[in-house]
Structures are given as C-alpha cells and as structure tokens.
Amino acid sequence: MSNARDEFVRLQQVTLSYGRGERVVHALGETNLTVGKGDFVALVGPSGCGKSTILKLVTGLLSATTGWVMVAGREVGAEPVRVGMAFQNPTLLPWLSIRDNVMLPLKIVPPFRQEYRAKRKTEFRDRADALLEQVGLKGFADKYPWQLSGGMLQRASLCRALIHDPQLLMLDEPFGALDQFTREELWAVLQDLWMTRRPTVLLVTHDLKEAGYLANRVCVMRARPGHIVEDRHVDLPRPRTIDMTYEPDFVSLTQRLRALIVSARADDPLPAATGEPA
C-alpha cells in the first residue's frame, strides 16, 4: 500500500539480542516492517514477543543488533524526529500541575524549547489547554495528578505525548490499566486526535478489539525469537464507532487475530522457562 516515497518507518532485517554470552536473549529475530507516513499500526502478540522492543528500536532507545532501522528516510537518531510516547503507567510528574506536565515536552524539544520562557504563559499555555479540552479535561489544567482518576491521568499522558506535534507517536499498552468503558471512550479520543493531527502511530496492545478499532494495520507477532507472522489491513471507514466492533466483518477479524495468537502461545507454553541456545 505505502510506496517508498511516503514510508516513514522501516525495519529492515532487524534483529535484537539483550545481553551477551551465556545470558543472551534473542528478543527479536529477523524482522521487516514498513509503516507509511501518517499510518496507524497496531502490534499484538503474546507476552514477551518483542512488541515493546520494536517501539524502543524505532525511537532509538535501543540500537539494533543487526539490520537497519530507518525513520524519515535516514538511520534512526541521525535526524531529529519529534517523538511522543505514552505507556500503561501515565508517569506524570507529581509536583507539576496537569498543564505543566503536558507542557513538559515543549520545554525540551526544539524549536519550542528556545521559546519556552517567553511563551509558556501565553501561546504554549493556550496550546496545552486546547489539547486538554479536546480529550475532555477542560477545567483540570490547574489540578495536580493526585487529584485525577486513572482514566483522566491517561488522557493527560496522551496530551503530553502529543503537545509538541510529534511525527511519530509510540503507545505501549496505553489503556491497559483502564476499565472497559473508559477504554472505549479513550479509543474515540485517540482516533479523533489521530485524524486531526495525523502522526505516524505504533500502538502495542493486548486488546484485539482495540487494535481493530484504532489501527489501519494490525501486525501479529510471535515469540522465540520475536517476529511478525501476519500483517492485516483493517478496511473500515473512519471515524469508527464502537457499534462497528460488533459487526460480522470486525468480529471475524478479531477471531482470526485471536486464533493466531493462541497458536503462537501454544507453540511456546512457557516463554520464560526455556533459554535460546546461545
């Protein structure tokens, strides 16, 4: 689908091992993955199959053992790409108000950081408030993290990941700790944010419905060592709704994904118990 010109992320024959010698863990076997600019890709698979590892490779937090990780046409890290990240744990700073938490990336990422002192009380403040309003946190900007519920914190954490208009958005089970209803609400929020700003998104999730609802493509992974076994397009119109997830097409998609993961797990009943031959 995505031609070479608008591809944004490319993993080419990438492998990754943690540790060395006796203790080596082959987290990722040879993996190829291409993500188009502005695309939304979900990674699913059994625990320990290397999903978080892929996110870390793409953000440059880890460097590949072999192979190439290209972002925006250059080797990762060679060119500054604005990246936003959010995790299952919101990790907001308890001593800052929600607004200041959301503005944190502006303090760090160029070109915003040069203007931070001058604009934090005016333009950046409005920018944060507008984003908070978009995720339904209007009026909470001056509160502190301990005054908000888990779902609200996760909304704020999404805002922090998006405030600096990242070209690349990395989400590692962002809604994993939330109840079903809050989660579904946040799917709509995230879809809305994605449709208005069009970052390239990599989403790791254990919830297949979440993957199908949000992503344009779902990649199923398998462990020992981690690799991608299936790459599915989700051809549902946008904006998607929760009702769509009960339609036969969608249900058969999630069932198919589920079967793949179940078989991946069956081949590998105790992921942690067996060691790879070094």
Place this chain on the structure above:
Amino acid sequence: MSPNTRRHLQSAAVIIGFFLFWEAACVLFHVKEIVLPRPSQILVTLWERAPAIWPHTVQTLYTTLVGFALGIVSGVLIGVLIGSSRLAYDVGYPLLVGFSSIPKVAVVPIFVLWFGAGTVPAVLTAMIMSLFPIVVNVATGLATTEPELEDVMKALRATKLDILFNVGLPRAMPYFFASLKVSVTLAFVGTVIAETVASNRGIGNLMMIASSSFDVPLVFAGLLVLALLGVGLYAIFSVIEGRVIGWARRKDDFAMG
C-alpha cells in the same frame, strides 16, 4: 478539641511528666548533684550563668551552621554525581561507606594537625558528619526515577541535564529534605566532638572544662542547650520541608480524608 490539639497536648504532658519524674526521683533517692542534678537545678544554673554560656552557644551554633551549609553543598554535589553516573556510583559508594564508618573523633586530630586547633576543625567535623545522609538520600532520590519516564524523556532527545533538572532533582527533593533534618543534628554532634577535643570555645569545650572541675550542673546545662538547639533546628527544617515538598505528602493526606 481537635484530634491534633489533643495529640500535641498528650505529647507535651508526657515530656513534662518525664522531667517531673526525674526531679522526684532525685529528691526521693537523695541523688547527689554531682551524680545527676535535678532539672530545676539545671534550669537555675542555665539562668544564672547565661552570660557565660551565651558566647559558647553562639560559637557552637555558628560553627554548626557553617559546617552544615558546607555539608549541604558538597553533599548535594556528590549525591548528584553518584546518583547520575554509573562509574561515580561504583567508585564513590564504597569510598563513602568506608569513610562514614570511621569514628569522627578519630578524624579531629588530623584536622587539628592540618588546620590548627579552633573553629576550622569543628566546622569540618560538622560538615563530614552531616554529609553522608545527604549524599545517600540525594543519590537514592535520583535513582528512583521510573524507567518509563526516562524513556519518555530520552525519546524527546532530552539531555542528561534536562532530565536532571526537570525530573531527577525535583524527585530527589523529599529525600533531600528528609535528610536535612537528620543531618543538622549530626552536624551538632560533629561540632561538639571537635570542640571537646580541640578548641577553647563552644559548648563542647565548656562542658569539658565544667566536667573536669566537677561542675556537673553546668555540664547538664550545656547538654540542655545542645538539645534545645538540636530540636529547634530540626523543627525549622521540618517546617521548610513541609512548605517546599507538600506534593510528596498530599497524596497520603488525600487518601486519608
């Protein structure tokens, strides 16, 4: 009466009760003044000899505060170094532990050798006594940054200094202030040890001279002055702590009610 007022009254009653018990025990068992003076005698001595005690008090307080200030500055610097660099941690920590297990009395003569008797050895002893808790707490505070938060910062291409100033140091603040309360009392101990061994001024010296002339009430008056100074500084740093890092406690208060 609010539960808080009651708690304060209760603790005050117990403290006063302790001194009354002491007084009564001394009277009942005819304890000699030279063994253990009564609290009332100590207070009287303190009052009558205040003009003589006062300059020593000022000297001790001054020495302690200077030593403590130096301890804070060097403690924070060392703590930041150890907490943010793997190499500094591996090298610095064993050194620090070894150093802190040396009894400080043993170090005073060395300082005297280097700097001569007087204020300087006392300042230095106060400094090294207060150093260790500050270093350990600052380093711990820096090391407790969540790995995920660090990933977020690194993905933003934050420099080490960005992470230190925006995440590490604020996170270490509660640990830092908790250590100040402990350290300030240790600084006192350091000052008094040095004054006792090698100085002709300060409460430590006063007590040494008083005890060699068997002026036991004066010795106890000196102890009382030290205790009061210690409690006072502890209280001051507790209040500062509460003001500066309320965020670290609010969560608990919130959960309780």
